[in-house]
Amino acid sequence: MSSNTSKLTVRAVLAASTAAAIGLSAVSASADEALADLVEEVAPSVVTVLSERDPVAPTNLRGRDSERFEEFFRNFGGPDRRREGFGGGDAPRSGLGSGFILDEEGWIVTNHHVVEGADRVTIRLTDDSEYPAEIIGTDPQTDLALLRIEAGRELPAVELGDSDDIRIGEDVMAVGNPFGLGGTVTSGIVSAKGRNISRGPYADFIQTDAAINRGNSGGPLFNMDGEVVGVNSAIYSPTGGNVGVGFAVTSNIVDQIITDLRDDGAVSRGWLGVGIQNVTPDLAAALGMDAASGALVSSVVEDSPAEGALQAGDVILSFGGEAVESSRDLPRLVAATASGASVDLNVLRDGEETTIALEIGTLETAEAEDAPAAVEDTTATQVLGATVEPLDDETRTRLGLDETVAGVVITSLSGDGAASRAGLRVGDVIVQLDSAEVTRPADLEGALEGSADDTALALVNRGGRQLFVALDLA
Numbered sequence: 001m002s003s004n005t006s007k008l009t010v011r012a013v014l015a016a017s018t019a020a021a022i023g024l025s026a027v028s029a030s031a032d033e034a035l036a037d038l039v040e041e042v043a044p045s046v047v048t049v050l051s052e053r054d055p056v057a058p059t060n061l062r063g064r065d066s067e068r069f070e071e072f073f074r075n076f077g078g079p080d081r082r083r084e085g086f087g088g089g090d091a092p093r094s095g096l097g098s099g100f101i102l103d104e105e106g107w108i109v110t111n112h113h114v115v116e117g118a119d120r121v122t123i124r125l126t127d128d129s130e131y132p133a134e135i136i137g138t139d140p141q142t143d144l145a146l147l148r149i150e151a152g153r154e155l156p157a158v159e160l161g162d163s164d165d166i167r168i169g170e171d172v173m174a175v176g177n178p179f180g181l182g183g184t185v186t187s188g189i190v191s192a193k194g195r196n197i198s199r200g201p202y203a204d205f206i207q208t209d210a211a212i213n214r215g216n217s218g219g220p221l222f223n224m225d226g227e228v229v230g231v232n233s234a235i236y237s238p239t240g241g242n243v244g245v246g247f248a249v250t251s252n253i254v255d256q257i258i259t260d261l262r263d264d265g266a267v268s269r270g271w272l273g274v275g276i277q278n279v280t281p282d283l284a285a286a287l288g289m290d291a292a293s294g295a296l297v298s299s300v301v302e303d304s305p306a307e308g309a310l311q312a313g314d315v316i317l318s319f320g321g322e323a324v325e326s327s328r329d330l331p332r333l334v335a336a337t338a339s340g341a342s343v344d345l346n347v348l349r350d351g352e353e354t355t356i357a358l359e360i361g362t363l364e365t366a367e368a369e370d371a372p373a374a375v376e377d378t379t380a381t382q383v384l385g386a387t388v389e390p391l392d393d394e395t396r397t398r399l400g401l402d403e404t405v406a407g408v409v410i411t412s413l414s415g416d417g418a419a420s421r422a423g424l425r426v427g428d429v430i431v432q433l434d435s436a437e438v439t440r441p442a443d444l445e446g447a448l449e450g451s452a453d454d455t456a457l458a459l460v461n462r463g464g465r466q467l468f469v470a471l472d473l474a
Contacts, residue, residue, distance in 0.1 A: 051118035098176035098219030110218030137265035161227025163250035176219030186211040201331035270337035271363035273304020282470035299466040315348040385417010432459035
Protein backbone atom coordinates (compact mmCIF):
# COMPACT_ATOMS: atom_id res chain seq x y z
CA MET A 1 0.00 0.00 0.00
CA SER A 2 1.39 3.46 -0.96
CA SER A 3 1.92 6.18 1.63
CA ASN A 4 -0.75 8.35 -0.11
CA THR A 5 -3.24 5.51 0.06
CA SER A 6 -2.35 4.97 3.71
CA LYS A 7 -2.91 8.67 4.52
CA LEU A 8 -6.25 8.66 2.71
CA THR A 9 -7.34 5.57 4.64
CA VAL A 10 -6.37 7.14 7.99
CA ARG A 11 -8.15 10.37 7.10
CA ALA A 12 -11.26 8.40 6.15
CA VAL A 13 -11.18 6.54 9.45
CA LEU A 14 -10.70 9.78 11.40
CA ALA A 15 -13.50 11.46 9.49
CA ALA A 16 -15.82 8.53 10.15
CA SER A 17 -14.87 8.54 13.83
CA THR A 18 -15.51 12.26 14.10
CA ALA A 19 -18.87 11.91 12.40
CA ALA A 20 -19.79 9.05 14.73
CA ALA A 21 -18.76 11.10 17.75
CA ILE A 22 -20.84 14.03 16.55
CA GLY A 23 -23.74 11.66 15.96
CA LEU A 24 -23.44 10.18 19.45
CA SER A 25 -23.23 13.66 20.93
CA ALA A 26 -26.35 14.67 19.05
CA VAL A 27 -28.16 11.55 20.23
CA SER A 28 -27.07 12.26 23.81
CA ALA A 29 -28.21 15.87 23.61
CA SER A 30 -31.51 14.75 22.12
CA ALA A 31 -32.00 12.22 24.93
CA ASP A 32 -31.21 14.85 27.56
CA GLU A 33 -33.74 17.23 26.04
CA ALA A 34 -36.36 14.48 25.89
CA LEU A 35 -35.83 13.71 29.58
CA ALA A 36 -36.08 17.40 30.49
CA ASP A 37 -39.28 17.69 28.46
CA LEU A 38 -40.70 14.66 30.26
CA VAL A 39 -39.87 16.16 33.65
CA GLU A 40 -41.63 19.40 32.73
CA GLU A 41 -44.68 17.41 31.70
CA VAL A 42 -45.11 15.14 34.74
CA ALA A 43 -43.50 17.01 37.67
CA PRO A 44 -46.58 19.22 38.36
CA SER A 45 -48.55 16.05 39.12
CA VAL A 46 -46.19 15.00 41.93
CA VAL A 47 -47.16 16.29 45.37
CA THR A 48 -45.77 16.52 48.88
CA VAL A 49 -47.77 14.65 51.53
CA LEU A 50 -47.60 16.17 55.02
CA SER A 51 -49.07 14.12 57.85
CA GLU A 52 -49.51 15.12 61.46
CA ARG A 53 -50.50 13.32 64.61
CA ASP A 54 -51.73 14.94 67.77
CA PRO A 55 -49.50 14.77 70.88
CA VAL A 56 -49.89 11.65 73.00
CA ALA A 57 -48.53 10.41 76.28
CA PRO A 58 -44.93 9.15 76.14
CA THR A 59 -44.83 5.70 74.66
CA ASN A 60 -42.96 3.55 72.20
CA LEU A 61 -44.83 4.27 68.98
CA ARG A 62 -42.69 2.17 66.70
CA GLY A 63 -44.84 -0.54 65.20
CA ARG A 64 -43.80 -4.14 64.81
CA ASP A 65 -43.77 -3.77 61.07
CA SER A 66 -41.24 -0.94 61.05
CA GLU A 67 -39.02 -2.78 63.53
CA ARG A 68 -39.20 -5.94 61.45
CA PHE A 69 -37.98 -4.33 58.25
CA GLU A 70 -35.96 -1.42 59.64
CA GLU A 71 -32.47 -2.84 59.22
CA PHE A 72 -32.64 -3.58 55.51
CA PHE A 73 -35.97 -2.95 53.85
CA ARG A 74 -36.71 0.55 55.02
CA ASN A 75 -39.78 2.65 54.50
CA PHE A 76 -38.60 6.09 53.53
CA GLY A 77 -41.53 8.30 54.45
CA GLY A 78 -44.17 8.57 57.13
CA PRO A 79 -43.73 9.95 60.62
CA ASP A 80 -40.31 11.48 61.19
CA ARG A 81 -39.20 9.65 64.31
CA ARG A 82 -36.14 11.86 64.68
CA ARG A 83 -38.14 15.04 65.29
CA GLU A 84 -38.31 16.51 68.77
CA GLY A 85 -41.47 15.47 70.53
CA PHE A 86 -42.00 12.13 68.74
CA GLY A 87 -43.48 9.88 71.37
CA GLY A 88 -42.73 12.48 74.03
CA GLY A 89 -46.17 13.99 74.34
CA ASP A 90 -44.84 17.58 74.11
CA ALA A 91 -45.40 18.37 70.42
CA PRO A 92 -47.34 17.19 67.39
CA ARG A 93 -45.59 14.52 65.38
CA SER A 94 -45.22 15.18 61.70
CA GLY A 95 -44.31 13.09 58.69
CA LEU A 96 -43.31 13.72 55.14
CA GLY A 97 -43.78 11.75 51.95
CA SER A 98 -44.66 12.01 48.29
CA GLY A 99 -47.65 11.21 46.14
CA PHE A 100 -49.11 11.84 42.71
CA ILE A 101 -52.37 13.11 41.26
CA LEU A 102 -54.18 10.32 39.44
CA ASP A 103 -57.27 12.30 38.52
CA GLU A 104 -57.80 15.97 37.71
CA GLU A 105 -60.56 16.06 40.36
CA GLY A 106 -57.99 15.59 43.12
CA TRP A 107 -57.56 11.84 43.70
CA ILE A 108 -54.03 11.23 45.01
CA VAL A 109 -52.03 8.04 45.50
CA THR A 110 -49.37 7.59 48.18
CA ASN A 111 -48.10 4.92 50.60
CA HIS A 112 -50.11 3.60 53.53
CA HIS A 113 -47.17 4.11 55.88
CA VAL A 114 -46.94 7.80 54.94
CA VAL A 115 -50.40 8.54 56.37
CA GLU A 116 -50.74 5.69 58.88
CA GLY A 117 -52.21 6.96 62.14
CA ALA A 118 -52.34 10.58 60.93
CA ASP A 119 -54.89 12.95 62.45
CA ARG A 120 -54.40 15.46 59.65
CA VAL A 121 -52.99 15.18 56.14
CA THR A 122 -52.08 18.13 53.96
CA ILE A 123 -51.17 18.07 50.27
CA ARG A 124 -48.71 20.61 48.94
CA LEU A 125 -48.67 21.13 45.17
CA THR A 126 -45.70 22.27 43.12
CA ASP A 127 -46.98 25.87 43.17
CA ASP A 128 -46.75 25.72 47.01
CA SER A 129 -50.52 25.84 47.46
CA GLU A 130 -51.77 23.54 50.23
CA TYR A 131 -55.05 21.66 50.71
CA PRO A 132 -56.38 19.44 53.50
CA ALA A 133 -56.74 15.86 52.33
CA GLU A 134 -59.29 13.20 53.14
CA ILE A 135 -57.99 9.67 53.55
CA ILE A 136 -60.38 7.67 51.37
CA GLY A 137 -58.83 4.34 52.30
CA THR A 138 -55.58 2.49 52.81
CA ASP A 139 -54.31 -1.05 52.25
CA PRO A 140 -51.46 -2.08 54.58
CA GLN A 141 -51.02 -5.36 52.67
CA THR A 142 -49.70 -3.49 49.61
CA ASP A 143 -48.68 -0.27 51.43
CA LEU A 144 -50.98 1.90 49.31
CA ALA A 145 -53.36 4.74 50.20
CA LEU A 146 -55.87 6.87 48.33
CA LEU A 147 -56.44 10.53 49.29
CA ARG A 148 -58.75 13.24 47.98
CA ILE A 149 -58.43 17.04 47.96
CA GLU A 150 -60.86 19.74 46.86
CA ALA A 151 -58.77 22.31 44.99
CA GLY A 152 -61.65 24.03 43.21
CA ARG A 153 -59.87 23.63 39.90
CA GLU A 154 -58.68 20.93 37.54
CA LEU A 155 -55.35 19.49 38.60
CA PRO A 156 -52.57 18.08 36.41
CA ALA A 157 -52.84 14.29 36.49
CA VAL A 158 -50.74 11.37 35.28
CA GLU A 159 -51.77 7.96 34.04
CA LEU A 160 -50.87 4.46 35.17
CA GLY A 161 -48.92 2.37 32.68
CA ASP A 162 -48.84 -1.41 32.30
CA SER A 163 -46.07 -2.64 34.60
CA ASP A 164 -46.17 -6.05 32.92
CA ASP A 165 -44.78 -4.42 29.77
CA ILE A 166 -41.64 -2.93 31.31
CA ARG A 167 -38.35 -4.72 30.72
CA ILE A 168 -35.25 -5.16 32.83
CA GLY A 169 -32.77 -2.50 31.72
CA GLU A 170 -35.50 -0.04 30.68
CA ASP A 171 -34.98 3.60 31.71
CA VAL A 172 -37.16 4.89 34.55
CA MET A 173 -37.40 8.14 36.49
CA ALA A 174 -38.40 8.84 40.10
CA VAL A 175 -39.87 12.17 41.17
CA GLY A 176 -40.47 13.05 44.80
CA ASN A 177 -39.43 14.93 47.90
CA PRO A 178 -36.36 13.28 49.46
CA PHE A 179 -35.52 14.88 52.83
CA GLY A 180 -38.19 17.49 52.13
CA LEU A 181 -36.42 18.77 49.01
CA GLY A 182 -39.48 19.08 46.80
CA GLY A 183 -39.49 18.34 43.11
CA THR A 184 -36.38 16.16 43.05
CA VAL A 185 -35.82 14.03 39.93
CA THR A 186 -33.57 10.99 39.70
CA SER A 187 -33.17 8.49 36.88
CA GLY A 188 -31.99 4.93 36.51
CA ILE A 189 -33.08 1.62 35.09
CA VAL A 190 -35.33 -1.27 36.00
CA SER A 191 -32.93 -3.56 37.84
CA ALA A 192 -35.34 -6.47 38.33
CA LYS A 193 -39.02 -7.40 38.24
CA GLY A 194 -41.19 -9.56 40.46
CA ARG A 195 -39.15 -8.93 43.58
CA ASN A 196 -40.39 -10.41 46.86
CA ILE A 197 -39.22 -8.31 49.82
CA SER A 198 -41.28 -10.10 52.50
CA ARG A 199 -44.06 -7.52 52.48
CA GLY A 200 -46.83 -10.08 52.12
CA PRO A 201 -48.20 -12.16 49.26
CA TYR A 202 -50.24 -9.45 47.54
CA ALA A 203 -47.60 -6.89 46.54
CA ASP A 204 -45.32 -7.20 43.54
CA PHE A 205 -42.22 -5.02 43.33
CA ILE A 206 -40.03 -3.47 40.67
CA GLN A 207 -36.40 -3.00 41.71
CA THR A 208 -34.64 0.13 40.44
CA ASP A 209 -31.30 1.86 40.88
CA ALA A 210 -32.85 5.33 40.49
CA ALA A 211 -31.83 7.18 43.67
CA ILE A 212 -34.70 7.24 46.19
CA ASN A 213 -34.43 8.29 49.82
CA ARG A 214 -36.45 9.29 52.84
CA GLY A 215 -39.36 11.43 51.65
CA ASN A 216 -39.60 9.72 48.25
CA SER A 217 -42.04 7.23 49.73
CA GLY A 218 -45.36 7.22 47.90
CA GLY A 219 -43.93 9.01 44.88
CA PRO A 220 -44.18 7.77 41.30
CA LEU A 221 -41.71 5.78 39.23
CA PHE A 222 -42.18 6.81 35.59
CA ASN A 223 -41.34 5.11 32.32
CA MET A 224 -40.08 7.23 29.44
CA ASP A 225 -43.62 7.66 28.14
CA GLY A 226 -44.53 9.58 31.27
CA GLU A 227 -46.67 6.75 32.65
CA VAL A 228 -46.49 5.68 36.30
CA VAL A 229 -45.20 2.11 36.42
CA GLY A 230 -44.66 1.93 40.17
CA VAL A 231 -45.08 3.60 43.55
CA ASN A 232 -41.77 3.95 45.43
CA SER A 233 -42.20 2.15 48.75
CA ALA A 234 -38.98 0.79 50.21
CA ILE A 235 -35.21 0.72 49.90
CA TYR A 236 -32.63 -1.90 50.73
CA SER A 237 -30.11 -0.20 52.97
CA PRO A 238 -28.05 -1.22 56.01
CA THR A 239 -27.53 2.48 56.80
CA GLY A 240 -30.82 4.12 55.88
CA GLY A 241 -29.40 6.00 52.89
CA ASN A 242 -29.66 5.25 49.20
CA VAL A 243 -27.38 2.45 47.99
CA GLY A 244 -28.97 2.04 44.57
CA VAL A 245 -31.52 -0.63 45.49
CA GLY A 246 -35.08 0.67 45.66
CA PHE A 247 -38.46 -1.01 45.33
CA ALA A 248 -41.74 0.21 43.85
CA VAL A 249 -45.17 -1.45 44.00
CA THR A 250 -46.12 -2.24 40.40
CA SER A 251 -48.70 -0.05 38.69
CA ASN A 252 -50.92 -3.03 37.90
CA ILE A 253 -51.24 -3.77 41.63
CA VAL A 254 -51.83 -0.05 42.22
CA ASP A 255 -54.63 -0.03 39.65
CA GLN A 256 -56.42 -2.94 41.36
CA ILE A 257 -56.11 -1.55 44.88
CA ILE A 258 -56.94 2.07 44.08
CA THR A 259 -60.03 1.04 42.09
CA ASP A 260 -61.22 -0.93 45.12
CA LEU A 261 -60.47 1.91 47.56
CA ARG A 262 -62.20 4.43 45.33
CA ASP A 263 -65.37 2.31 45.26
CA ASP A 264 -65.91 1.96 49.00
CA GLY A 265 -62.70 2.86 50.87
CA ALA A 266 -61.74 -0.76 51.53
CA VAL A 267 -60.05 -3.64 49.74
CA SER A 268 -61.94 -6.91 49.34
CA ARG A 269 -59.87 -9.99 48.52
CA GLY A 270 -60.87 -13.42 47.37
CA TRP A 271 -60.00 -16.47 49.47
CA LEU A 272 -59.29 -20.04 48.45
CA GLY A 273 -58.19 -21.63 51.73
CA VAL A 274 -55.09 -23.66 50.94
CA GLY A 275 -51.51 -23.85 52.15
CA ILE A 276 -49.14 -23.89 49.18
CA GLN A 277 -45.46 -24.23 48.36
CA ASN A 278 -43.22 -24.03 45.31
CA VAL A 279 -42.67 -27.08 43.15
CA THR A 280 -38.93 -27.71 43.27
CA PRO A 281 -37.18 -29.86 40.63
CA ASP A 282 -37.04 -32.73 43.12
CA LEU A 283 -40.73 -32.43 43.89
CA ALA A 284 -41.52 -32.20 40.19
CA ALA A 285 -39.70 -35.46 39.58
CA ALA A 286 -41.54 -37.13 42.45
CA LEU A 287 -44.86 -35.86 41.10
CA GLY A 288 -44.07 -37.05 37.57
CA MET A 289 -43.98 -33.53 36.16
CA ASP A 290 -41.81 -32.52 33.21
CA ALA A 291 -41.01 -29.10 34.68
CA ALA A 292 -41.07 -27.44 38.09
CA SER A 293 -44.05 -25.09 37.93
CA GLY A 294 -47.37 -24.45 39.61
CA ALA A 295 -48.40 -24.20 43.25
CA LEU A 296 -48.32 -27.40 45.29
CA VAL A 297 -51.17 -27.71 47.79
CA SER A 298 -49.74 -28.78 51.14
CA SER A 299 -52.87 -28.31 53.25
CA VAL A 300 -56.54 -27.39 52.93
CA VAL A 301 -58.23 -25.16 55.50
CA GLU A 302 -61.35 -26.54 57.15
CA ASP A 303 -64.62 -24.88 56.09
CA SER A 304 -62.84 -23.06 53.26
CA PRO A 305 -63.88 -22.84 49.58
CA ALA A 306 -61.19 -25.41 48.78
CA GLU A 307 -62.45 -28.02 51.24
CA GLY A 308 -63.86 -30.99 49.37
CA ALA A 309 -62.58 -29.67 46.04
CA LEU A 310 -58.81 -29.61 46.47
CA GLN A 311 -56.55 -31.90 48.45
CA ALA A 312 -52.97 -32.03 49.63
CA GLY A 313 -50.75 -33.12 46.76
CA ASP A 314 -52.69 -31.27 44.07
CA VAL A 315 -50.62 -28.97 41.88
CA ILE A 316 -52.52 -25.89 40.73
CA LEU A 317 -51.32 -25.14 37.20
CA SER A 318 -53.72 -22.34 36.30
CA PHE A 319 -56.37 -20.21 37.98
CA GLY A 320 -59.19 -18.67 35.98
CA GLY A 321 -57.25 -19.20 32.76
CA GLU A 322 -54.11 -17.51 34.13
CA ALA A 323 -50.99 -19.70 34.34
CA VAL A 324 -49.59 -20.28 37.83
CA GLU A 325 -45.84 -20.41 37.27
CA SER A 326 -44.96 -20.52 40.98
CA SER A 327 -46.63 -20.39 44.37
CA ARG A 328 -46.13 -16.59 44.43
CA ASP A 329 -48.58 -16.16 41.55
CA LEU A 330 -51.58 -17.83 43.17
CA PRO A 331 -52.28 -15.48 46.15
CA ARG A 332 -52.39 -12.41 43.89
CA LEU A 333 -54.69 -14.14 41.38
CA VAL A 334 -57.05 -15.32 44.12
CA ALA A 335 -56.99 -11.97 45.95
CA ALA A 336 -57.94 -10.12 42.76
CA THR A 337 -61.00 -12.36 42.26
CA ALA A 338 -64.39 -11.18 43.51
CA SER A 339 -65.94 -13.09 46.37
CA GLY A 340 -68.65 -15.43 45.12
CA ALA A 341 -67.13 -15.75 41.65
CA SER A 342 -66.91 -19.24 40.15
CA VAL A 343 -63.42 -20.02 38.90
CA ASP A 344 -61.94 -22.96 37.00
CA LEU A 345 -58.66 -24.37 38.28
CA ASN A 346 -56.46 -26.59 36.16
CA VAL A 347 -55.03 -29.11 38.62
CA LEU A 348 -52.55 -31.98 38.40
CA ARG A 349 -53.75 -34.82 40.64
CA ASP A 350 -52.16 -38.27 40.73
CA GLY A 351 -50.40 -37.59 37.44
CA GLU A 352 -53.56 -36.54 35.59
CA GLU A 353 -54.70 -33.03 34.72
CA THR A 354 -58.24 -32.13 35.68
CA THR A 355 -60.41 -29.02 35.83
CA ILE A 356 -62.03 -28.12 39.13
CA ALA A 357 -64.62 -25.35 39.48
CA LEU A 358 -65.14 -23.72 42.86
CA GLU A 359 -66.63 -20.56 44.33
CA ILE A 360 -64.18 -18.04 45.80
CA GLY A 361 -64.73 -16.88 49.37
CA THR A 362 -63.86 -13.63 51.14
CA LEU A 363 -60.49 -13.30 52.83
CA GLU A 364 -60.61 -12.32 56.46
CA THR A 365 -58.02 -14.24 58.44
CA ALA A 366 -57.18 -17.79 57.48
CA GLU A 367 -54.34 -19.97 58.56
CA ALA A 368 -54.05 -23.69 58.17
CA GLU A 369 -53.29 -25.39 61.47
CA ASP A 370 -51.52 -28.71 61.60
CA ALA A 371 -48.44 -30.13 63.44
CA PRO A 372 -45.23 -32.24 64.12
CA ALA A 373 -44.48 -35.57 66.06
CA ALA A 374 -42.02 -38.44 67.51
CA VAL A 375 -40.26 -42.16 66.73
CA GLU A 376 -39.34 -46.03 66.39
CA ASP A 377 -36.99 -48.23 64.29
CA THR A 378 -36.76 -50.66 61.33
CA THR A 379 -37.13 -50.00 57.61
CA ALA A 380 -37.40 -46.26 58.35
CA THR A 381 -34.01 -46.40 60.03
CA GLN A 382 -32.43 -48.35 57.18
CA VAL A 383 -34.03 -46.57 54.22
CA LEU A 384 -34.64 -43.07 55.56
CA GLY A 385 -31.89 -42.91 58.15
CA ALA A 386 -34.49 -41.84 60.71
CA THR A 387 -36.20 -43.22 63.79
CA VAL A 388 -39.86 -42.44 64.38
CA GLU A 389 -42.37 -42.75 67.20
CA PRO A 390 -46.15 -42.54 67.44
CA LEU A 391 -47.63 -39.15 68.21
CA ASP A 392 -49.30 -39.37 71.63
CA ASP A 393 -51.03 -36.75 73.78
CA GLU A 394 -47.92 -36.07 75.83
CA THR A 395 -45.85 -35.41 72.70
CA ARG A 396 -48.58 -33.21 71.25
CA THR A 397 -48.60 -31.15 74.45
CA ARG A 398 -44.81 -30.88 74.49
CA LEU A 399 -44.75 -29.79 70.86
CA GLY A 400 -47.79 -27.54 71.21
CA LEU A 401 -49.84 -29.46 68.65
CA ASP A 402 -53.57 -29.66 68.13
CA GLU A 403 -55.24 -32.89 69.21
CA THR A 404 -56.35 -33.57 65.62
CA VAL A 405 -52.76 -33.88 64.34
CA ALA A 406 -51.84 -37.43 63.32
CA GLY A 407 -48.58 -38.91 62.07
CA VAL A 408 -45.21 -40.15 63.26
CA VAL A 409 -42.53 -37.90 64.70
CA ILE A 410 -38.87 -38.02 63.72
CA THR A 411 -36.77 -38.41 66.86
CA SER A 412 -33.33 -38.95 65.37
CA LEU A 413 -31.53 -38.74 62.02
CA SER A 414 -28.36 -40.14 60.53
CA GLY A 415 -26.24 -37.62 58.68
CA ASP A 416 -26.18 -39.46 55.36
CA GLY A 417 -29.72 -40.86 55.28
CA ALA A 418 -32.43 -39.98 52.76
CA ALA A 419 -34.33 -37.96 55.35
CA SER A 420 -31.31 -35.79 56.19
CA ARG A 421 -30.46 -35.32 52.53
CA ALA A 422 -34.02 -34.12 51.91
CA GLY A 423 -33.76 -31.58 54.73
CA LEU A 424 -36.03 -33.28 57.27
CA ARG A 425 -35.46 -32.45 60.92
CA VAL A 426 -35.99 -33.99 64.33
CA GLY A 427 -39.54 -33.00 65.36
CA ASP A 428 -40.93 -33.11 61.84
CA VAL A 429 -44.13 -35.13 61.56
CA ILE A 430 -44.53 -37.47 58.59
CA VAL A 431 -48.23 -37.31 57.76
CA GLN A 432 -48.28 -39.14 54.43
CA LEU A 433 -45.91 -41.01 52.14
CA ASP A 434 -46.91 -41.04 48.49
CA SER A 435 -50.66 -41.78 48.66
CA ALA A 436 -50.55 -43.66 51.99
CA GLU A 437 -51.63 -41.92 55.19
CA VAL A 438 -49.22 -42.36 58.08
CA THR A 439 -50.68 -42.47 61.59
CA ARG A 440 -48.24 -44.97 63.18
CA PRO A 441 -44.75 -46.31 62.45
CA ALA A 442 -46.18 -49.48 60.86
CA ASP A 443 -47.91 -47.31 58.24
CA LEU A 444 -44.61 -45.72 57.31
CA GLU A 445 -42.92 -49.11 57.14
CA GLY A 446 -45.62 -50.46 54.84
CA ALA A 447 -45.48 -47.41 52.58
CA LEU A 448 -41.69 -47.64 52.27
CA GLU A 449 -41.76 -51.37 51.55
CA GLY A 450 -44.51 -50.88 48.97
CA SER A 451 -42.76 -48.06 47.15
CA ALA A 452 -41.56 -49.17 43.72
CA ASP A 453 -39.93 -45.85 42.77
CA ASP A 454 -36.58 -44.37 43.64
CA THR A 455 -38.28 -41.19 44.80
CA ALA A 456 -41.09 -40.94 47.34
CA LEU A 457 -43.20 -37.90 48.13
CA ALA A 458 -43.61 -37.25 51.86
CA LEU A 459 -46.13 -34.83 53.35
CA VAL A 460 -44.54 -33.38 56.47
CA ASN A 461 -45.90 -31.16 59.22
CA ARG A 462 -43.29 -28.80 60.60
CA GLY A 463 -44.14 -26.37 63.36
CA GLY A 464 -47.81 -26.33 62.44
CA ARG A 465 -47.33 -26.01 58.67
CA GLN A 466 -47.46 -28.77 56.11
CA LEU A 467 -45.00 -29.13 53.25
CA PHE A 468 -44.07 -31.78 50.70
CA VAL A 469 -40.56 -33.21 50.57
CA ALA A 470 -39.09 -35.47 47.89
CA LEU A 471 -37.16 -38.42 49.37
CA ASP A 472 -34.45 -40.09 47.31
CA LEU A 473 -34.74 -43.79 48.23
CA ALA A 474 -32.15 -45.06 45.74
